[in-house]
Amino acid sequence: MRTLASEKLTLSSRWLSFAMLVVLHLALWLGTESLFMHPLLLMHLGLFLLWQPLWRGESKLHIGAxxxxxxxxxxxxxxxxWWVLAFWVSVLFALVGGRVFSFYARWQRLYYLLMMAYLLTILIxxxxxxxFHLLGMGDVMSNLMNFGLPLLLLIMALLPVEREQAESERAVDFIYILLLFTLLTLLVLGSLAFMTLGQLDYLDALLRTLFIIAIVLLALGGLWNPRLGFSGFQALFSRYLLSIGTPLEKWLEQLATVAHQEQDPEAFLEHATAxxxxxxxxxxxxWVSDHGHGVLGKSSPHRIEMADQDLNLTxxxxxxxxxxxxxxxRLLTQLMGHFYQAKRREQSLREITRQQVIYETGARLTHDLKNMLQSLFALTSVAQHQSEKAQPILQQQLPVLTQRIEAILAKLKSPQTPEEMVEMPLATWWEGLRQRHPYRDIVWHAPKNVGRRMIPGPMFDCVADNLIDNACKKRQNELGITVSVTLEINPFSLSISDGGSAIPAGIxxxxxxxxxxxEDxxxxxxxxxxxxxxxxxxxxxxxxxxxxRVTFQLVEAK
Incomplete structure (x- = not known):
């Protein structure tokens, strides 16, 4: 069976509650001896089922409900x-009190506060x-039922109507419900105790009970969040609510350990779910994700489904x-989902880094090959035009080219291996650079005593060959410009300059x-x-x- 509620009934819940109070008032005004009281109370119960915030209108009622x-x-x-009526009105008061703080509209909250006042007044x-068969309260009860409470109902009916969101219409705080019901029970039973033990009249006993409850609530309010160094009942109560008798701290520690040890996202998820x-x-x-799925333990009729991006957990x-x-x-699944997504991002970054290393290595090796081919082209030009000078130059340069070819082949076999820094004397490198470019009409500037400085030879070769090649290509389009290479020792710098046009500012x-x-x-x-x-x-x-004057300069990083 399904509860009879819909969107229209949800929006008109205020009028349902008002009609519920009017029918209750009529039933109590007629009294328990009236034949109309039972039908009116059944009507009141039906209106309560339409108004009640415990079951949604579209939900299916279980056998227990x-x-x-x-x-x-x-x-x-x-x-x-009268005992049943007292219990029922106390339950209504607690239910309304459990909802009143979920309303943000001013008139809506005022309406439910007046509803609480009506139920409390009619109860006590x-x-x-x-x-308690208090005969001396006859006039008070008669005036209350004939004039006081009907006037309160009239004021409630005249309050402006404001719509609330569906979440506010259904929000119920069970802690407030339990607390308010307990306070009403203490109020009634405490009044009975004062009347019986102290031989007091009802109103005096009621005021004493209210005074004691007010003192206790004031003390609890002071101890709830004190300012004298004590942590207060708020921290203790929150700790109790957040403790459900499970090894939460142990699981969090295991989760952090697995997150630190496991790099693979799927392996981490398997350990975390285990x-x-x-x-x-x-x-x-x-659990089900884009890269796998898994099942652990036994299924049951009580299931909770959670989702975090592409991870679905049941x-x-x-x-x-x-x-x-x-x-x-929710806390546990969000933590596990956060770590899982972090592992996915780490894996993606590792793949991107690996591809970047391969790409950069390939690009660098491509330029090294281009530079070596240009060096070979220069050596063959020397052999063709000046055969008498070719032999000593080839004997000096071919071993260097052979070493660079071997280094490139080794790098191609293992592109992810960190490149070792091969150092060589600056004087040797400078002489080799001049011999690789003997016929390019380059002006060389260097001090007589270069010194014994050690430099990373492959890196210097790559920088110098690229810059010299770019300058010589530029000279093919701008005839007559000069290309110069300058080496300075103190401070150390290697400069390659050309006398052509300036590079555009954007580039x-x-x-x-x-x-x-x-293109150049x-x-x-x-x-x-x-x-x-x-x-x-x-x-x-x-x-x-x-x-x-366009100059590129290689200097030591500070």
Whole structure:
């Protein structure tokens, strides 16, 4: 069976509650001896079922809930007395009090506060006096039922109507409900105790009971969040609510350990779910992601489904979970999902880094090959035009080219292996550089005593060959410009300059920081050599960029 509620009934819940109070007032005004009281109370119960915030209108009632409704109906019909009415009005007061703080609209909250005032008044000034057979309260009860409470109902009916969101219409705080019901029970029974033991009249006993309850609540309010160093009942109560008798701290420690040890996301998820299923209230679980799925434990009718991006988790519990356990479930699944997604991102970053290493290595090796082919072309040109000088030059340069070819082949076999820094004397490298470019009409500048400084030879070769090649290509388009290579020792710098046109400002700003599109070779090659220089402890920079003087300079990084 389904509860009879819909969107329209949800929006008109205020008028349902008002009609419920009017019917209750008529039933109590007629009295328990009236033949119309039972039908009116059944009508009141029906209006309560339409208004009640416990079951949603679209939800399916279980056998237990249906049995509870039938039992209440039978009690209203056959076992009706003032004790039952007192209990019922106390339950209504607690339910309304559990909802009143969920409303943010001013008039809506005022309406429910007046509803609480009506139920409290009719309980302590009409039902309880009839329950205790207080004959001296007759005039008070008569005036209350004939004039006071009808006037209050009229004021409630005239309040402006404001709509609330569906969540507010259904929000119920069970802690408030339990607290308010307990306070009403203490109020009624405490008044009875004062009347019996102290031989007091009802109003005096009622005031004394209210005074004692107010003092106790004031003391509890002071101890709830004190300012004298004591942590207060708030921290103790919150700790109690958040403790559900499960090894939460142990699971969090295991989760952190697995997150530290496991790099693979799926392996981490398998270990984390294996630890989670050890919780005493969990009978089993299943998970599904884009890269796999798994099932642990046993399924049950009580299931909780959670999702975090592409991870879908279903938990099976031994029994229906309480709101506190649901809070823990959300916390646990969010933590596990956070770690899982972090592992996925780490794996993606590792793959991107690996591809970047391969790409950068390939680009660097491509330029090395280009530079070596140009060196070979220069050597063959020497052999063709000046055969008498070719023999000593070939004897000097071919071993160097052989070493560079071997290094490139080794790098191609294992592109992810960190590149070793091969150092050589600066004087040897400088002489080899001059011999590789003997016929390119380059002006060389260097001090007579270069010294014994050690430099990373492959990196210097790559930087110098790229810059010299770019300058010589530029000279093919701008005839007559000079190309010079300058070596300075103190402070140390290697400069390659040309006397051509300046590099455009937009390209010059990005040239050594990223890949730029260019037709004259000043694109990815300079970006790669600039990164290599930075990794080797040097810095490649465009020191001059004007018409007639374009200079790239390699200096030590500070």
């Amino acid at each position: 249906a049995a509870f409704i039938i039992a209440i109906s039978l009690i209203m019909t056959f076992l009706l007395n 000034l009409y039902i309880v006096p009839n329950l 630890y989670l299923v050890e919780m005493p209230w969990i009978s089993g679980l299943s 938990l099976f519990s031994h029994q229906a979970v309480s709101p506190t356990v649901m809070l823990h479930v 010059a700003h990005q040239l050594l920081n990223t890949v730029v599109s260019s 070779g000043m694109g990815i090659g300079l970006y790669q050599v600039a990164r290599w220089a930075t990794q080797s402890g040097y810095r490649l920079e465009l020191s001059e960029n004007r018409k007639g």
